[in-house]
Amino acid sequence: MDTVIEFENVTYNYPLTDKPTVKNLNCKLEKGKFYGVIGENGSGKTTFCLLIRGFAPSFYQGELKGEVLINGKPTVEYKTGELSLKIGYVFQNPFNQISGVKETVFEEIAFGLENFGIPVDEIEKRVIEVMESTKISHIAEKNPFELSGGQQQRVALASVLVLKPDILVIDEPTSQLDPEGTESVFEIIAKLKESKKTVILVEHKIDLIAEYADEIIVLEKGEMIRFGDKQEILSDISLIEHGVQLPQMAILGNELMKQGIPLDYIPVTEKQAEKVIGKVTLKEEK
Numbered sequence: 001m002d003t004v005i006e007f008e009n010v011t012y013n014y015p016l017t018d019k020p021t022v023k024n025l026n027c028k029l030e031k032g033k034f035y036g037v038i039g040e041n042g043s044g045k046t047t048f049c050l051l052i053r054g055f056a057p058s059f060y061q062g063e064l065k066g067e068v069l070i071n072g073k074p075t076v077e078y079k080t081g082e083l084s085l086k087i088g089y090v091f092q093n094p095f096n097q098i099s100g101v102k103e104t105v106f107e108e109i110a111f112g113l114e115n116f117g118i119p120v121d122e123i124e125k126r127v128i129e130v131m132e133s134t135k136i137s138h139i140a141e142k143n144p145f146e147l148s149g150g151q152q153q154r155v156a157l158a159s160v161l162v163l164k165p166d167i168l169v170i171d172e173p174t175s176q177l178d179p180e181g182t183e184s185v186f187e188i189i190a191k192l193k194e195s196k197k198t199v200i201l202v203e204h205k206i207d208l209i210a211e212y213a214d215e216i217i218v219l220e221k222g223e224m225i226r227f228g229d230k231q232e233i234l235s236d237i238s239l240i241e242h243g244v245q246l247p248q249m250a251i252l253g254n255e256l257m258k259q260g261i262p263l264d265y266i267p268v269t270e271k272q273a274e275k276v277i278g279k280v281t282l283k284e285e286k
């Protein structure tokens with residue numbers, strides 16, 4: 001097991017708050033795995049992400065107890081900027097990501113690399129590559145603020161991916177997007193899964209989490225109430241009482257089992273449902 005991120009008894013208070021926003025968090029996240037972070041509104045998902053990237057407490061200040069370790073070293077011991085190469089952070093709202101100082105998508109994506117003193121021809125090569133893989137080459141000359149929400153979020157993702165970080169923290173990338181924009185962002189997320197990067201994704205669209213995540217982290221009122229295998233967690237009907245939305249297929253599977261229809265396992269994706277429910281239907285038809 002190759003741990004890249006570790007929370008050791010982490011409790012964190014934002015400034016001027018009397019109660020901690022997250023409490024006693026303990027977990028080890030492994031290299032190359034895809035983690036889905038879920039939980040009701042205000043449960044601490046964004047704060048969890050900010051702690052990984054070190055923005056809490058470096059930017060937000062406040063009080064951190066315990067340690068968040070990246071590759072074995074506490075976030076608070078990294079020098080300014082050092083974590084930005086290791087951890088790509090995509091904000092919920094692409095407006096927070098786009099610099100506002102560059103006039104074209106191409107320049108926007110190149111901006112991060114310029115800050116790290118990378119040679120111009122290398123910058124151009126990397127920007128062209130990332131624009132192709134995120135399918136935004138056709139808007140290279142457009143102003144980032146003239147784009148649709150989906151396009152802006154793709155530019156935000158591209159500007160992070162161009163830095164080639166090993167870890168990606170993506171906080172609700174589709175919350176402001178229509179179905180088409182959501183699909184275009186998830187095309188990129190599907191590629192990330194293949195790339196074997198460590199991904200931490202907060203997403204309310206639970207069917208997308210079911211499709212892509214390997215492991216699930218469930219937060220409730222700042223506490224980690226579940227951590228582990230996707231199949232096990234997303235099929236657990238008792239989580240609904242904790243404000244967690246379950247995939248439609250898991251709800252259907254639980255209902256069928258309740259009615260005495262035996263399934264090999266509770267499906268959490270449509271593909272799995274086709275398999276396990278299809279098998280039962282075939283048996284009944286015989």
Ligand SMILES: Nc1ncnc2c1ncn2[C@@H]1O[C@H](COP(=O)(O)OP(=O)(O)OP(=O)(O)O)[C@@H](O)[C@H]1O
Pocket residue numbers: 014015017021039040041042043044045046047048060
């Ligand atoms: N800068 C801040 N100062 C004080 N309290 C904050 C700050 N940011 C967030 N909080 C509080 O911390 C709690 C957890 O917020 P957080 O954004 O981490 O939850 P979340 O699960 O991501 O919510 P959502 O699903 O609505 O995005 C909330 O009660 C929120 O009001």
